[in-house]
Amino acid sequence: EIVMTQSPATLSVSPGERATLSCRASQGVSGNLAWYQQRPGQAPRLLMYRTSTRATGVPPRFSGGGSRTNFTLSISSMQSEDFAVFFCQQYDDWPFTFGGGTKVEIK
Amino acid sequence: VQLVQSGGGLVKPGGSLRISCAASGLALNSAWLNWVRQAPGKGLELVGRIRSKIDGGATDFTAPVKGRFTISRDDSKNTVTLQMDSLKTEDTAVYFCAAGDDIRYFDYWGQGTLVTVSS
Numbered sequence: 671e672i673v674m675t676q677s678p679a680t681l682s683v684s685p686g687e688r689a690t691l692s693c694r695a696s697q698g699v700s701g702n703l704a705w706y707q708q709r710p711g712q713a714p715r716l717l718m719y720r721t722s723t724r725a726t727g728v729p730p731r732f733s734g735g736g737s738r739t740n741f742t743l744s745i746s747s748m749q750s751e752d753f754a755v756f757f758c759q760q761y762d763d764w765p766f767t768f769g770g771g772t773k774v775e776i777k
Numbered sequence: 778v779q780l781v782q783s784g785g786g787l788v789k790p791g792g793s794l795r796i797s798c799a800a801s802g803l804a805l806n807s808a809w810l811n812w813v814r815q816a817p818g819k820g821l822e823l824v825g826r827i828r829s830k831i832d833g834g835a836t837d838f839t840a841p842v843k844g845r846f847t848i849s850r851d852d853s854k855n856t857v858t859l860q861m862d863s864l865k866t867e868d869t870a871v872y873f874c875a876a877g878d879d880i881r882y883f884d885y886w887g888q889g890t891l892v893t894v895s896s
Contacts, residue, residue: 702881704882704883706883713873713875713886713887713888713889714821714873714875714883714886715886716877716882716883716884719879719882725884726884757820759821759882761881761882764837765823765837765839765840766823766881766882767823768820768821768822768823769820770819770820771820771821
């Protein structure tokens, strides 16, 4: 099973600032990496797939990058609605696995 | 697409519980429907999935629940059900059903259902 590790666990960012989240896979996942955003009390929402393709309706301030085992999600200018928990997911190999999450909080 | 869940609740260790996921805007017999759980304050964990009818309709489960959980589909009601038997305290979580335009990642999610296993 591929283990996904996210860092940092918590990121404190001021509104308008840039946030960069990291996700590392225990083995190469060939770019088969998705990101989700989860607000409190809600289901996760798909943000990104295939490392860097934004899902429908996701604003361009969200961008994804990386390859093989190291991936990033960047939010260029944090808006109030962006503060949430973010999870990465590899879908290169079953069972698909998620990272432990990064909570982005208001500084 | 909307996925609406029902069922769940409180059960004693060793007991059974069922959660259903009803879809609108999506024919579940044409989709791979997944179950993902989230223990309190924890991350996301895939539990299992049922393949589309055209792909054979088989089910796959992850190690922690294999042999205890089953997934079935009712095409007449456009519903998928997660049957959970021999429940353990560590199965306590919010359970989500999820599906996607691609079978491997998930655009559509149910609202989540809390399952609490406690004596």
